[in-house]
Amino acid sequence: MKSYKVLLSVCLVICLLSACGSVKDITYLQGEGLLKKTAIADTFDLKIQKDDLLDIVVSCIEPELLRPFNQQSGGANYVGGYNGGYEGSYAGNNGYNRGYLVEVDGTINYPLLGKIKVAGLTRRDVIDLIEGRLKKGGYIEDPIVTVRFLNFRISVLGEVNRPGTYNILSERITLLEALSMAGDLTIYGRRDRVAVIREIDGERVILYHDLRSMDVFQSPNYYLKQNDMIYVEPNRVRAEASKQNQFTNVGTWMSIISFLLSMSILIFK
Incomplete structure (x- = not known):
């Protein structure tokens, strides 16, 4: 009886330890202590890229001077005619209604x-550039x-609850915010293998993140950019379940074929 109690106690301890391990596998931002501090890098500046769609609006105290710059036809590469709408932080469609398309050479035709060469500049740079040219050309004094960006979008796929493409209203969004928009990871998503796929200078770069670690805040891809893709890998449980489903399907078809062969033998015997 005593040995039975000892064995039961050991099993209970093992169960508790395994439970603790599973919690650590899915807990985000693990660290020591109740108060966790990390420095915020305020050096992130979203740069304009080719194929970006920019909304540029000029205003002044003399409305009659604005007609050439804010007309609905816009410039030669002005895009218009579609108003898909936007609701909240998520848009199932493209909420474009106007904008200047950044061409392959990085310019817009204003x-x-x-x-005007805008690729590689920040939004603030473009504002200063256009204001300066309007003043210098004598078009508008003040x-x-x-x-603002009209097509800042990111894609989230893999083991999340709401995979899809999301249009972003602001020009700053973090990896954690994007995953939150997608409904968070499913229980089958690997917290230690969240990839951000980004195109940099003609190359596709993939950087993996461990959401369980505070180091995620130091990632160069923590702040997302236009057209970034986030991919959450499935864990071992999901992979095993997929194999079982595959085998189950194969077994089902084998059973059907075997049944049909047996029936054909009986019929044509």
Whole structure:
């Protein structure tokens, strides 16, 4: 009886230890202590890339001067005619209604000012550039220019609850925020293998992140950029379940074939 109690106690301890291990496998941002601090890198500046769609609006105290710059036809590479709408932080469609497309050479064709090189610049840089040219050209003395991205989108796929492509209203979104928009990882997603796929200078770069570690905040891909893709790998449980389903399907078809062969033998015997 005593040995039975000892064996039961050992089994209970093993179960508790295994349970603790499973919690650690799925807990985000693990670290020591109740208060965890990490420095915020405020050096992130989203750069404009080719194929970006920019909304550029000019305003001033003399409305009659604005007509050439804010007209609906826009420049030669002005995109318009579609208003897909936008709701909250997620858009199932493209919420574009106007904008200047950044061409392959990194330029936009802006009214009166002609071609302007914007690729590689920040939104603030483009504002300063256009305001400066409007003043220098004598078009508007005190222009106020606003620039925003119309097609800042990211894609989230793999083991998340709501995979898809998401349009972002602001120009700053983090990896954790994007996963939150996608409904978080499923229980089958690997917290230690979350990939951010990004195109840099004609190359596709993949960087993996361990969400269980505080080091995720130091990743160069923690702040996402246009057209980034996030992929969450399945864990071993999902892979094993997939194999079992495959074998089950094969077994089902083998049973059906065997049944049909047996029936054909009986019929034509």
